[in-house]
Amino acid sequence: MGKLSDAIYEVHFMDTIASKDSPVHRVHPLVKLIVTIAYIWFTVSFGKYDVTGLITMVVYPVALFSLSGVSFGHSIKKLRVILPFVILMGILNPFFNREPRFLLYGLTVTNGMVSGLTLFIKGVLTVLGAYLLIATTRIESVCYALNLLHVPEILVTQILLTYRYITVLLSEANHIFEAYSLRAPFQKGVHYKVWGSLIGQLLFRSIDRATGLYDSMVLRGYNGNFRHSRLSAVRWQDFAYLFVWGAVFAVLRFTSLASLLGGLFV
C-alpha cells in the first residue's frame, strides 16, 4: 500500500535529514523549540488583512533553509497534507465577505480576497516553521527539550516509544495489507467482512511485541523509570540565536518594516 510505504520512507527521511550537521542543527533543541513556537505565534498574530506585514515573516524560513541546507522541495510535500483544508477555507472567504478594500488596476479587491490570501500565507509559513524544527532536530532531542520544560516523564516516554515503534508497526501493517491485496486485487480498501480480523491481527502482533519489549527492558534493569540521554548545556551561541530571532520577530511584528522600506522607493 502506497500510503504505508510512503509513511515509512517519510520517517526514515526525516530521521536522516535531522541527523545532518549545520549551524542550525547544532543549536540547542530547547532554544529551537522556543524560537519555532515564537515564530508560529507571531505569524498567526498578524491581522487577517495584513498581507504585507505577513510576507516579511518569510525571513525566518528562507534564512533557515539556507543555513541548514535542508531541501525546500521536500517541505512542499508537507504542505499538501494540511493546505487543502486551509485553501478551501480561504477560497470561500471572497464569497462571504465582498466588502471592497481597494482597487487594483480597475479590479476591486474585496476584504474576503485579502483575508483568503492571508490565510494561505499563514498556512504555508506555519507549516514551514514546524517543518524546519523537525528537519533540523531529532525527535529524541525534541523530547529532551520537552523534559527540560517539565513535561511529565511518562508522556515524554510515550512519544519516544511511539516514535521508535512507528516504522516497525508500519512495516507490519504493510506486510499484512500487501498479503491481503494479493488475495483481493482491484479492491479499494479492506472489505467489511475482514475489518476486525485484519486490524485485530495487527493489534495482537503489537501487543506481543510490547510484551517482548517489556521483557527485554526488564532484563536490562528497567524498573519503571526512564533515563534520557542528556545533551550539552545551552551555550552562548544558543542564547545569541534566541535573542537574534526574538528581536527579528519583534521588529517584523511591531514595526511597519515593509512600509518603511517601500517608502524609500515610492
Add this chain to the structure above:
Amino acid sequence: MHMADALLSPSVGGVMYAASAAAAVYSVKKVKEDFNPKKVPVMGVMGAFVFAAQMINFSIPGTGSSGHICGGILLAALLGPYAAFLTMIAILLIQCLLFADGGILALGCNIWNMAFYACFFGYFCLYKPITKNGLSRGKIILASVLGCVLSLQLGAFSVVLETTISGISELPFSVFVAAMQPIHLAIGTVEGLVTAAVLIFVFQTRPELLDAGAKENKFSLKKVLVIMGVIVVLVGGALSLIASSSPDGLEWSIGQVTGSEELESDGGVHDTLASVQEKTAVLPDYSFGNENVAGTSFSGVIGSGLVAGLCILLAVIFGVYKKKKKANAGKS
C-alpha cells in the same frame, strides 16, 4: 479533522493548550496512581499500532469510498481512558511534527477535539455505561458506534467554534456547522463500525485484553459529568471573554465611573505598551481593528516584496558560496 495553525488566533490556541494540559496532568496522575511498569511499553507500542492502523483504508459497502479509524475509543477500551489519552497525545504530536498533520499551535485544539472527547466523553458517557454489565456483540457495536459518532460530532463542532472565535475565516458559523457535522456523522459511523469489528474480534479471541482495559476505570459517571461541566465552563468562559463584543465586568465598571468603557491614557509608556498589546492581542477589542488597505498601502507592498526578495537573494548567494567552498575543498 486535524486543525492547522493558520486557522487559529494565539488566544484560542493558548486557551485550548491550557484545557488539554489540565486533562493531561489529571491523566498522568491517574496513570501513576496504579502504576504498572509493564503498561509504559504497551502504551508506546499501542500508539504506534494506532498510527499504522490509521493508514489502512476500509471500503464502505455500497458507496465506493473508504474510511479509516482514529483510534480514541479503541485505545480507551484496551488501555483505559487515561492511558489512552496520553497515548493519543503522543500520536498527535508525532503526526504534527513528522507529517505536518496539524500545527504546533493547534496541538492543544487537536488533542481536545480528537483525544479528549473520544477518551473521556465518548468512553465514560457511552461506551462504559453500555458495556458495564458485561460484553456482548450487540453491546460492543452499539457502544463503539455511539461513542465514535458522539465524540466526532463534538470534535467537529469544536473545530467550528475554535475557527469562528479565532476570527480568521469569513465563513459564517451556521454554514460551517452545516458543512462539518453531516460529514463527521458519516465518518463517525464508519469509524464506530471498524472499532466495533476490531473489538468483537478481540472479544472472541483474547477477551482478557478487554478486561484489562475495563479494570482501569473505577470512575463514576457523575464525577465525569462534574469534571466535564467544570471544563466546559472554564473553556467556554475563557473563549467567550475573547469573543464577546459586549463590555466585560471591568469595562462596565469603568464605564459607570468615567462615562467611557476605557480609561484615557496620558501617553508615554502606556501608549507604547498599548501599541504592543494591540498588535499581539490579535483580537483587539474583540475585532480585527481597522488595519488599513492590505497592510499599509502601496509602499507596504513594495516593502514586503523587497524584504522577501532580499532574503531569497541572500539565501541564493549564500548557497552559491557554500557550493563553491565545497567544490574548492573537493579539489584540494
